[in-house]
Amino acid sequence: MKVILSGNEAIARGAYEAGVTVATAYPGTPSTEILENLATYPGVNCSWCPNEKVALEVAAGASLGGARVLVAMKHVGLNVAADPFMTLAYTGIEGGLILVCADDPGMFSSQNEQDNRYYARMAKVPMLEPADSEEARLMVKEALDISEKFDTPVLLRTTTRVSHSRSIVNVEDEPSRAIRPYSKKAAKYVMLPAFARLRHEEVEKRRKRLIDFATTHPMNIIEKGSSELGIITAGVSYHYAKEAFPEASFLKLGLSYPLSPELIKDFASQVKKIYMVEELEPLLENDIKAMGIKVHGKDLLPRTGELRPEIVAQGWQKNIWQGVNAPATEKLPGRPPLFCPGCGHRGALYTLKRLKLTVTGDIGCYTLGALPPLEAMDSCICMGASVGTAFGMEKADPSAWQKTVAVIGDSTFLHSGITALMDVVYNKGKTTVIILDNGTTAMTGHQDHPATGQTLQKEPTYAVDLEALVRSLGVSRVRVENPLQLDAFRQAVKEELSVPEPSVIIARYPCALKQRLQNEPPLVVKENCIGCKACLGIGCPALSLEETGPAEDQGLTVAIDEDICNGCNLCTQLCRYGALQPGEGKGETK
């Protein structure tokens, strides 16, 4: 049957059809929907894990226990999981293990655009790269077969344009789900140095066998076209190149690591010139140049950002598409993403801005607080970095603790903030940490985590008690505050910054998208508005100034878009003139 699936939905489908029985992940754009979809199929034990390292370790155990396993993460998630990944390459597997890593060239929702194809080379693990949804489905199955045939974890590397594109997929029936019986093989799975040395020899033998395997692999396809130009490519870049050079010869690498010199040399002998079309790093290009083959690639194409059909065409001095003579778009007002109406983060970050604090930030919706008009963030490096960074600033300047706070979301804190807070306590820091607890993993689309009390399948489970957790680390000053009660929240921050010991403020307010308030929008009293713009400082999309009314200053008065106002009443706390008065039904949720 033919259906339209996104790349991520197709990966889930492929895993189901391939008999995967255990799957783990931590949510991260563009990988999140893989587990969300796989969890809708029967017979697959799917779970969100606190972080990617745990996800891969659970997956490794499930493989050892004989199950076929899928583990999914975004590209930077593999940095977190790199430790088990590198050694899993040595131990090999029992049940097939596929690690899906979704790269984000162009950084649509990421802090960097690292090229995770390096990981295949570093771990000496085979890698497949689908170009569309149907290939994604088929390659999951192929990856699991390769995993079992060669006793290795296998990387399936997607990019945003594969994970988040939709195309036609032929769905098939599921096979039987057999679990291999467990038998102890300590020399293979206990990576003591003596055993690991033997395993590394095995990894090298495996790599060589995989090179032979790649020579004739059916997913490494030569498409014969013109002998003038040969294009070597993999993943979605294939489609961009096909669009720009329909007449060229192609070598499309589905099994893109390890490379077979025999296959590459065979293709190179058939064409006059070779154009390497790959996003980000020149990895295929360098490997192929090392075979003594002359190619063009990054001399013509950018090493940053994602490729597009017209970029691939222009790299080879070809202009194909003639657009309209559009007016310049650079000077148009931007439309940056922003906090939703009713978001608790807005109150927290507004307070930190007003207190003129240095704010070490973290990964989540609240990172948007770095943008105007709040501009209340000084750093954001990776998941969990806020706490260590704040503590580090205190080490550089012993008075910094009085004017520095770390902000970190609930899901991010559980992912990798706990150990850094432990460090603050252990090494006698005075850091103030604000856990922005909206009760969900919001940015990626509201996934559950260990403190929400629900599993991926929405079954009730134990919810981590954040206050108790933080206390158990040795933080005695722990308080819960509502970030939308501005006076009280500001007072709490000031108090904790004045105390020379570690403290944690849990700024608790449910995600506005998940739990809509039923408050009425504030009452606007136009006569009272002087157009001072104080309320606009919070960057709420429901607030604007209208050029009407009897205002003295610039003739502007405040207006509320009642269609999108959430009734959080944050703006009413900023108006000193009674132009915005609280709506009714305060604080109750639907």
Place this chain on the structure above:
Amino acid sequence: MNKIDILITGVGGQGTILAGKILGQLALNANLDVKMAETHGMAQRGGSVITHVRLGEKVYSPLIPLGAADFLLSFEQLETMRWLPYLRRGGTIIYHTRSLAPLPVLCKQMSYPAHIPEQLDALEVQVIPVTGENTPVEKNPRVLNITLLGVLSKHLPFKQEQWLEALENTVPPKFLDLNKEAFLAGQSL
């Protein structure tokens, strides 16, 4: 059938992805190839979003090349201007005339571009403004995406039954009647 490239633009939350899914289903039901590319993640939070839709006998890239789109289907005036470079010469713009001020405009740091309809009319393309007056969009802005599909349907080689079938396959049952009404309203504009 020749390949048709449609770029759908709007503001996060306006339903560009659903509009793309309906077009995709339409193509699938008609035994055509189709590819779509969407905006997810951080940019969705009220930001500028686009969905690429390409259908035809065989589709390679999920991204429409710059300057190749046959149709620009836009849910907001400013976003029409922003994504205009994707439109090919002689293409068609179908846009909703409502303007949604982005943050720099709300804060009076920048002004919303003036005379967008006039700027669009000056281009050598077909321009179809849609006010939404006398359609379900007046009462319920959430069905704007479907009404604009109704307008688009008059320019694509599919029958009304095919469109309605695609809606049935894609939209949750409890919203189906509302969406059909919104679609037919767009088609009759």
